[in-house]
Amino acid sequence: MLRFGRGLLLVLYTLIIAVPLALVVFGSVKTQQEMFASPFAPTLSPNFEGYRTVLGSGGLGQAFLNSTVITATSVTLTLIIASLAAFALARVRSWLAAVVYSVLILGMAVPAQANMIPQRVLFEVLNLLDTRIGLVLINIVVTLPVAVFILTAFMRSLPRELFEAAAIDGAGDMRTFAWIVIPLSLPSLAATAIFLFVMHWNDLLYPLLFIQSPDKRTLPLALLGFQGEFLTNYPLLFSGIVVASLPLVVAYIFLQRYFVEGMTAGAGK
């Protein structure tokens, strides 16, 4: 009985997850007529008009490029800045280190809505509104606390003797960092990188607040624009979803372990 219940539950839940996803993929290659006539059946004559439209006049081509550049830059810079800080925080045990750590970690408890308005004013003053650099900067700032948190926890688990032995051998902190700590931290860095990738790639709030020009929109922002434009043109919406998710899906297939690790560690953000 218990075994039967388990099987039934798994079959049902698999359908709940898989069917909507499959319908998105099927629907993205339908015409709108086919969609209205039979919303659930896969089409026998796939049609890529939807993709052509969203990538061209829908603006997702440009948005894809923007998202790629902004995400790659944000992830790289956040990782560098956060791992430098994490190394120092793992290496030094002093009241100053404790203060720096607490201040940074406290940032995780502050919801985005609490400081987004002064941030926007500040960015306006600095002429960073409606720029890709501005988005990179805000991405770094808001994800630094989580990244420092994950990386510090990992680097603190490295044996202290390692740092001390390197120092006694005459290695400066920079060399210890670059040649010993970073190679040993690769698994943790990978998980953090994946977490940051998902956060930055999918973020809607800051593009919504900071970006006005259509040619600077990121994927979620451009996709959200479909709401009004293509209201219930599902083939177009679905093509948009596939385009916006593709890099994540490909990465997930190959780096699944790091997704689970990184997104679980950072889920509190």
Next chain:
Amino acid sequence: MRRGRDPAAPRWTIHLFWAPAMALFVVFFAIPTLQALQYALTDWDGYSADFNNVGAQNFVRVLTGDSLFRNALINNAKFLLVVLIVQTVLSLILAMALIRNTRTSILLRALYFFPTILSSVSVAFIWKFVYDPAFGLANGVLSALTSLLQMLGLDVAAPTLNYLGNDATAIYWVALAQCWAHIGQMMVVFVAGLQQVPRELYEAAALDGAGALNRFIHVTLPQTAPALTIVVAYTTIQSFKAFDLILGMSGIPPKQSMDILSTRIYTTFTNNEYGYAAAQSLVFMVVIAAVTFVQRRGLSRLGREDG
């Protein structure tokens, strides 16, 4: 103790390593957070050069005179409650069903986790289709089930629900979309927690003649307390910041029936009420802190009693 005597001690230059992080954080995060406090005491509209100090007036308005804010607070509470219950229960059950590292379990866990990586805007669009009253998936499934029952000779009519179009229940349907996206993520947390439970505990309980239900109540539940604490905390935070999902499903500005606190603050802000929005955001922060605090107290008591 003087530095520099001990060759293993870090040099003072180590402090430079956290300088970039601290500088960015203080200038672009900490100071703006403090400024929000300052804004909250004014009636600034975001562009005028002058504004008035209005004291606590904004806070009085948030707490007593703003029916839109109260509506968003109530919606947020409903949303949180549904997600907390449905997501926590289902993710725990799925974790128990998939606890062993067999090929099938690993594959299904990967599939269930998958929606977590999608952007909330994508999830919102998928669920707009599911909930489409005319030819959406949910009503499609309902009508298929009804015709199945009719074939069996039962006299039932196919219900067609309006989901997001029904103001009284829209927020609950949005909450289910949130669950769909994050159940797999919480399941993974539970799996990690459950796999740490020593097998001997179950064996001992079985020897004592405990049935499946008793084993669940007396072994599994107390042992999952740490994972449960994490799941509840994550779920709560995610429910307060389900901003993208609401905008994706309801548009900008969201309909009142689906408005939650984060979207309410955003709307106030886009109406150029910077001072008032800042006050709302601080109340928002206090609400999150209070809910999290109460939950932590409750859960630590649970852990103590059972463990």
